[in-house]
Amino acid sequence: MSRTRPDPVRAVVIGGGAIGASVVAALLRGVVPDVVPVAVVDPRPVGDLGVPQLRLEAALEQADVVVECAGQAVVVQRAVDILERGIDLLITSVGALADPELAAAVRAAGPGRFLLTAGAIGGLDILSSAAAQGPLTRVEVTTTKLPATLVQPWMDDPAAERLRATTAAVEVFRGNAREATRLFPRSLNVAATVGWVVGDFDLVDVRLVADPAAELTCHRVVAEGMAGRYAFEIENLPSPQNPRTSGVVPHAVLRSLAALTGRPSGVI
Ligand SMILES: NC(=O)c1ccc[n+]([C@@H]2O[C@H](COP(=O)([O-])OP(=O)(O)OC[C@H]3O[C@@H](n4cnc5c(N)ncnc54)[C@H](O)[C@@H]3O)[C@@H](O)[C@H]2O)c1
Numbered sequence: 001m002s003r004t005r006p007d008p009v010r011a012v013v014i015g016g017g018a019i020g021a022s023v024v025a026a027l028l029r030g031v032v033p034d035v036v037p038v039a040v041v042d043p044r045p046v047g048d049l050g051v052p053q054l055r056l057e058a059a060l061e062q063a064d065v066v067v068e069c070a071g072q073a074v075v076v077q078r079a080v081d082i083l084e085r086g087i088d089l090l091i092t093s094v095g096a097l098a099d100p101e102l103a104a105a106v107r108a109a110g111p112g113r114f115l116l117t118a119g120a121i122g123g124l125d126i127l128s129s130a131a132a133q134g135p136l137t138r139v140e141v142t143t144t145k146l147p148a149t150l151v152q153p154w155m156d157d158p159a160a161e162r163l164r165a166t167t168a169a170v171e172v173f174r175g176n177a178r179e180a181t182r183l184f185p186r187s188l189n190v191a192a193t194v195g196w197v198v199g200d201f202d203l204v205d206v207r208l209v210a211d212p213a214a215e216l217t218c219h220r221v222v223a224e225g226m227a228g229r230y231a232f233e234i235e236n237l238p239s240p241q242n243p244r245t246s247g248v249v250p251h252a253v254l255r256s257l258a259a260l261t262g263r264p265s266g267v268i
Contacts, residue, residue: 008034009261012063014078015070016046016053018242019092022250023067023257024049032258038062042070063087065260067253072096072185075106083109090115090256092249094192095181098201117256120246121190121219123232124197131198134226139204141177141191144169144218147210149244150187169211177204184208186244190219198223217246 011027013020020040027037028050037051039059046053056078060066065088068074075096082089083106094116097103106114118124130136150172151160163172173180177195180188188206195201216235223230236246259268 008036010038010062010064011035011067011257012039012041012059012065013037013051013067013069014041014056014059014074015068016040016042016049017069018239018245019250019253020067020069021046021049021241023069023253024051026250026254027257032254033262035065035257035261060085060087065090065257067257068092069253072181076102079106079114080109083112083114086111088113088115088260090117090253090260092117092119092189092253093185094119094189094196095185097196098178098181098192103196113260115256115260116193116196117249117253119189119193119249119252120217120236121193121221121234123221123230123234124193126230127194127221127223128197130223130225130227130230136198136200136203136223136225136227138222138224139194139198139200140207140220140222141194141204142207142209142218142220143188143190144209144211144214145187146214146217146238146243147212149238150184150208150210152184154183163210166210166212169209169213171207172210173206173208175206177201177206180204180206180208194221 013024024037039052039054041056041059066082068091072093075091075093147163147166177191178201181192191206195204218235220233236248239245239247
C-alpha cells in the first residue's frame with residue numbers, strides 16, 4: 001500500500017462468522033488506527049454487523065485491503081484477482097497455499113500485497129529466520145483439539161460418530177502439512193502457516209489428535225536445522241462462536257492489519 005493513499009484505509013472483510021464479525025466489531029471501535037471497515041461479504045445473511053453486507057464485486061470497488069475470514073475457496077478463487085486490482089489481501093485460510101500452483105500465482109500477483117496472518121500460532125519469526133540461515137531437517141506440528149471440531153464431510157457416519165463419541169485421546173491424522181490441510185481445511189491452518197514459513201509443506205510432519213479433555217486447543221511445534229533447535233507449545237481457548245477456531249485469531253488479524261497499514265514500531 002502506498003503512503004500517498006488517502007486515509008483512512010478501507011477494509012472489506014470476507015466472511016462474517018466467528019473471526020470476521022469480531023474483526024468488523026473491533027475495527028468499528030477504532031482498535032486499528034486509520035482502518036475503517038466498509039463492507040462484509042458473505043453468502044449467508046450475517047445480521048447487522050454495523051457495516052453493509054455487499055456482494056464481492058461491489059465491495060471490492062471500495063476496498064484498499066481485503067481481509068479473508070471465510071475459507072480456502074475464497075483464496076483459491078479470488079486471491080489473484082484481488083491482488084491484480086491493486087488491493088492488499090490478508091488471509092486466514094492459509095491451507096489454500098498447500099496447492100503449489102496457487103502459491104506461485106499469489107506470490108507473482110500484484111500490485112496488491114499478499115499477507116498471511118499468524119492466526120492461532122506464534123514463533124513463526126524464529127522459524128522463518130532459522131530456515132533462512134539453512135535448511136531445516138525436522139519440523140513437527142502436533143495439534144490437539146476437541147473431537148467434534150474435527151468431524152469432516154468426507155468421513156462416513158460411523159467414523160464421524162466414533163470420533164464424536166471417543167472418551168480417550170485418539171490420533172486422527174498423521175502426514176505432511178499439504179495432506180493435512182486438504183483433509184482438515186478448517187482445522188490445520190496452523191500446520192499450513194508453519195509450512196509456508198519454512199518454505200516446504202512436505203517437510204512438516206503433522207499429527208492431529210482428538211481429545212475430549214482438550215479444553216484448550218494445543219499446537220506443539222518442534223523444529224531443527226543448522227540454525228538450532230526449537231520447541232514451543234501454544235494453548236488457545238476455543239472461540240465461543242466457533243469451537244473450531246481459537247478465540248485469539250481475530251486479535252491476530254487485527255494485529256496483522258495494524259502492521260500492514262500503520263507505522264511499524266516495536267517487535268515485528
Ligand atoms: N490461520 C489460523 O490460525 C486460522 C484459525 C482459525 C480459522 N482460520 C480460517 O478462518 C476461516 C474462518 O473461520 P471462522 O471461525 O470465522 O469460521 P465461521 O464458520 O465462523 O465463519 C465463516 C464465514 O465465512 C462465510 N463464507 C463461506 N464461504 C464464503 C465465501 N465464498 N465468501 C464469503 N463468505 C463466505 C460463511 O458463511 C461464514 O459466515 C476458517 O475457514 C479457516 O480457514 C484460520
